[in-house]
Amino acid sequence: xxxxxxxxxxxxxxxxxxxxxxxxxxxxxxxxxxxxxxxxxxxxxxxxxxxxxxxxxxxxxxxxxxxxxxxxxxxxxxxxxxxxxxxxxxxxxxxxxxxxxxxxxxxxxxxxxxxxxxxxxxxxxxxxxxxxxxxxxxxxxxxxxxxxxxxxxxxxxxxxxxxxxxxxxxxxxxxxxxxxxxxxxxxxxxxxxxxxxxxxxxxxxxxxxxxxxxxxxxxxxxxxxxxxxxxxxxxxxxxxxx
Amino acid sequence: xxxxxxxxxxxxxxxxxxxxxxxxxxxxxxxxxxxxxxxxxxxxxxxxxxxxxxxxxxxxxxxxxxxxxxxxxxxxxxxxxxxxxxxxxxxxxxxxxxxxxxxxxxxxxxxxxxxxxxxxxxxxxxxxxxxxxxxxxxxxxxxxxxxxxxxxxxxxxxxxxxxxxxxxxxxxxxxxxxxxxxxxxxxxxxxxxxxxxxx
Ligand SMILES: [Zn+2]
Ligand SMILES: [Zn+2]
Numbered sequence: 001x002x003x004x005x006x007x008x009x010x011x012x013x014x015x016x017x018x019x020x021x022x023x024x025x026x027x028x029x030x031x032x033x034x035x036x037x038x039x040x041x042x043x044x045x046x047x048x049x050x051x052x053x054x055x056x057x058x059x060x061x062x063x064x065x066x067x068x069x070x071x072x073x074x075x076x077x078x079x080x081x082x083x084x085x086x087x088x089x090x091x092x093x094x095x096x097x098x099x100x101x102x103x104x105x106x107x108x109x110x111x112x113x114x115x116x117x118x119x120x121x122x123x124x125x126x127x128x129x130x131x132x133x134x135x136x137x138x139x140x141x142x143x144x145x146x147x148x149x150x151x152x153x154x155x156x157x158x159x160x161x162x163x164x165x166x167x168x169x170x171x172x173x174x175x176x177x178x179x180x181x182x183x184x185x186x187x188x189x190x191x192x193x194x195x196x197x198x199x200x201x202x203x204x205x206x207x208x209x210x211x212x213x214x215x216x217x218x219x220x221x222x223x224x225x226x227x228x229x230x231x232x233x234x235x236x237x238x239x240x241x242x
Numbered sequence: 243x244x245x246x247x248x249x250x251x252x253x254x255x256x257x258x259x260x261x262x263x264x265x266x267x268x269x270x271x272x273x274x275x276x277x278x279x280x281x282x283x284x285x286x287x288x289x290x291x292x293x294x295x296x297x298x299x300x301x302x303x304x305x306x307x308x309x310x311x312x313x314x315x316x317x318x319x320x321x322x323x324x325x326x327x328x329x330x331x332x333x334x335x336x337x338x339x340x341x342x343x344x345x346x347x348x349x350x351x352x353x354x355x356x357x358x359x360x361x362x363x364x365x366x367x368x369x370x371x372x373x374x375x376x377x378x379x380x381x382x383x384x385x386x387x388x389x390x391x392x393x394x395x396x397x398x399x400x401x402x403x404x405x406x407x408x409x410x411x412x413x414x415x416x417x418x419x420x421x422x423x424x425x426x427x428x429x430x431x432x433x434x435x436x437x438x439x440x441x
Contacts, residue, residue, distance in 0.1 A: 012355055017260045041420045052388045084391035094354045236354030
């Protein structure tokens, strides 16, 4: 069996057989990988906490016929318990992992930008200095952009007329001018559109200065935009503790 | 593919946790070779277990009665409640013989990615059990992994305002493992050394 190494974030784990787990990771060079970690649920396992969700690890893997096998795991950044120790952080982080899993493309297909975005997003989340809900929404908008679905919060998403615009349409791809406005488009508050724009561009100062109502409306629009592009929505999004 | 009922048996066995297609085939052929009396007994136990076994109306543990053995036992300390994810964790803790209080079985851990939030677990039942003030300490004995830790975090936030002593099993349980795999000595020590959940 051919061995290879890669750096990765653990996205999810599923029980397999008596004491094994299937670990899904997003790696720097090989995109999403599904691999078996043998004996990991036994308390004597040498892998221990290194293969829990949110772990940033350096892995050695052996290629298998269907699933790959994890042969070594070194911890690069143990964010798991920091994130698990705060409920809003945990629920926002879980939604980030699920989104990364869904937006990474096919298994073994390189997704370097998605990987870097996730590492950066989780570090900010674990840092605990920003509202977890804002970190999640910023991550979702950027992750969708990397996947090829960049929303527009300045120019009209359809004709490119310079903004600011008052209407938002998920199916059109962002804010729309009065002439392009499809029926059923939302009419968010101007501050909400400014917050969405700040989250997309990474203007944390502007984003941090918003009130709770603006953040709630912006989260609803991000969720609508995500639902339009992902066939099934994210299961974890409804459980986010905002 | 096998014919008719043999394939049905393999398919059914393959749906069991921890049994893959190869394992299902192996078990199916073991059953075909086995003594008919043994197989009949297995079939009877399977039917009986579904008919008789239910969940304790008080704590959620598996039982054949309205209440489980622990809840019926008057010698168990009613002031201490140990919260676990599954009935198999009750078995693991009972094996240590360290614990004399009662239990509350949540039915899993909070895992949003699997669609499991607090409302899908027996959290509401836990809160109503605590309302009469008889319980003075709640021990959070969820698994020492991410979901278990997050579930403990959520419960701590719910329980602290009530003014109870909330404790978590001592570290020493390796992170990432299942509680059911911890040996008696380690688990017993984790109980003795349980610590208050601090703010
Ligand atoms: Zn337009
Ligand atoms: Zn009971």
